[in-house]
């Protein structure tokens with residue numbers, strides 16, 4: 064009998080309208096965990112080489128996590144996976160809310176959907192049955208409204224993942240929403256769901272999730288929960304900008320202990336970093352060309368975390384989360400309630416576009432969450448368009464009369480609306496900046512900042528080159544949720560894993576930019592670890608507590624009954640990384656083509672601001688990183704030997 | 715292990731109304747059957763069956779309990795970390811955030827929103843990672859019960 068995992072997946076073929084259940088052998092869980100690992104295993108095997116991401120052969124996989132529902136804290140994250148239409152390679156996106164346990168409560172670790180339906184449908188699953196139902200009445204509705212309608216017709220315990228207008232219109236920067244406008248935003252998988260004419264997956268099961276030793280899991284959770292509750296008084300939100308400025312002036316870098324960041328998250332959420340990041344050089348400004356000198360502390364003051372917090376009605380906790388970084392806020396205007404805008408959204412729609420109109424940010428955040436469009440890619444694409452406009456690559460004629468200048472919030476709102484509706488210039492921009500640059504032609508290409516077609520997260524590699532590295536080397540490029548130097552510092556994996564370098568509390572800033580083996584070891588450790596975390600369904604923010612405070616590996620052992628060392632779990636993480644890379648090779652990706660756009664790595668370097676004169680030796684870092692996995696250091700392709708060593712059977 | 719129903723069943727159908735996962739089938743006045751793949755072992759059928767026809771997963775005879783005396787969750791919000799695991803664990807969906815934020819504490823805390831719907835399964839208490847929930851017969855009812 065399986066423990067912690069359900070041992071089955073649900074398979075749906077929309078073309079043939081067939082649904083079946085499949086037992087998964089224990090050995091697969093032992094080698095790949097559940098969640099991301101299970102999906103990587105299945106999708107690598109089953110999606111045929113060269114499959115059209117928007118065609119019937121692509122498989123959309125919704126997966127829960129190994130630890131979800133076992134009593135482990137932070138284990139409420141689900142993932143959607145598939146071949147990304149945005150990058151052409153491995154695609155995944157992660158989200159919280161209540162959808163992850165709902166998958167398991169129907170009896171499955173994952174739901175895998177192929178084919179294309181003739182008419183709009185939704186998938187309805189209970190612990191007893193699964194069926195396709197007509198979705199024409201919710202097609203065209205935004206994600207929040209459609210979710211409400213589907214819950215009303217299927218029962219209050221229903222949990223829904225669905226697309227909005229952006230996914231329906233196959234925007235390549237669209238994602239999949241749940242719980243009132245939370246969104247698994249990245250990789251463009253909303254377009255895949257739209258291409259399948261699948262509006263929603265509605266889950267309504269109440270199965271129990273087996274746990275090997277529930278008491279042991281609870282003991283570990285109890286201790287972890289105490290760390291989370293430990294909160295000391297913090298400086299006022301308005302002072303965070305000064306803290307950032309102070310860090311900018313320091314010639315040394317302070318290694319971050321995640322307990323401090325945890326306190327920020329518990330008090331303000333990710334928005335704690337809104338101003339601080341601009342000041343210290345972590346947040347990109349003006350499409351990666353500016354700095355705090357352009358977007359001054361006075362300008363960013365509208366995003367002061369205390370001001371956002373005033374709108375907060377209640378903290379939002381995802382399932383199993385003791386932290387509660389989210390918040391339900393009130394807004395002015397059309398939408399009464401909204402999820403508090405995250406840091407990523409505030410920067411992408413704010414500083415990156417030189418926009419400091421906080422009302423517009425609240426509105427755009429809700430609008431995009433309802434439409435199911437990624438705020439990072441949407442904001443970055445708007446910033447790209449503004450730069451094109453300001454430099455004369457596009458004109459007022461092209462924008463349909465919009466005065467697309469830096470910080471013009473009225474024009475930005477109109478543009479985003481047009482992108483969601485795919486009207487006029489919006490249609491050109493609705494698939495992200497790389498596609499838009501191709502469509503516009505001429506000089507537009509030089510204004511698009513992306514890695515392999517995906518806009519990078521709002522963390523500047525010129526401040527923390529670890530981000531630049533992971534934006535460029537991951538099978539899902541442009542992602543800020545896998546690794547950086549700061550993440551490595553917070554994970555504190557060296558405390559539980561032999562051979563990993565420990566980080567001293569202070570080190571010289573200048574040492575960050577050169578490539579060396581130590582950085583490659585750190586980068587590879589982040590990738591491996593996050594594959595374990597995403598196999599387990601844990602939240603990245605939980606892991607920031609540090610390995611001695613969040614018992615990732617002990618939880619897995621207690622919940623499954625396995626007795627494995629952290630090193631063995633890291634090996635599984637490496638295996639998952641290799642499978643994702645093999646997926647990309649199978650689909651014709653040249654890993655070198657995922658290299659982040661030069662300006663974001665300091666090529667050419669900025670002339671002013673926190674990151675002035677900084678250039679990252681990104682190619683050196685990539686080479687060293689690939690060596691860590693035993694892959695070809697020039698091409699990034701897994702060698703036959705490394706594939707055999709990681710225990711992957713290509714059958 | 716699934717609960718089962720013996721042929722002592724008189725087919726009254728009381729259990730069917732309370733099973734949260736529709737695992738019990740049967741015609742009126744005929745012996746009912748529990749679908750073993752669906753049963754989540756909540757015990758509601760055993761508590762309600764008037765003729766003691768239900769056996770638990772170990773084969774023990776279940777003893778009926780007057781509905782007003784079914785145990786209900788009692789929350790100790792001092793221990794609670796607002797993880798909402800209990801809300802998800804409840805098979806009938808009778809829990810919700812009940813204690814709302816105060817000026818001092820911005821987090822919400824769970825409570826029994828729909829007391830009538832609660833089947834007393836105790837899943838919330840067993841899944842709560844901080845032991846913030848105990849199952850107890852509601853006090854007023856205990857007193858009333860004591861006086862007959």
Ligand code: SF4
Pocket residue numbers: 717732733734735736737738748752753754755756757758759760
């Ligand atoms: S134990 Fe609960 S789930 Fe099982 S048959 Fe009885 S009422 Fe239904």
Ligand code: SF4
Pocket residue numbers: 789793794795796797798799800801824841842843844845846847
């Ligand atoms: S499961 Fe326990 S700790 Fe979590 S919300 Fe419920 S009562 Fe609180």
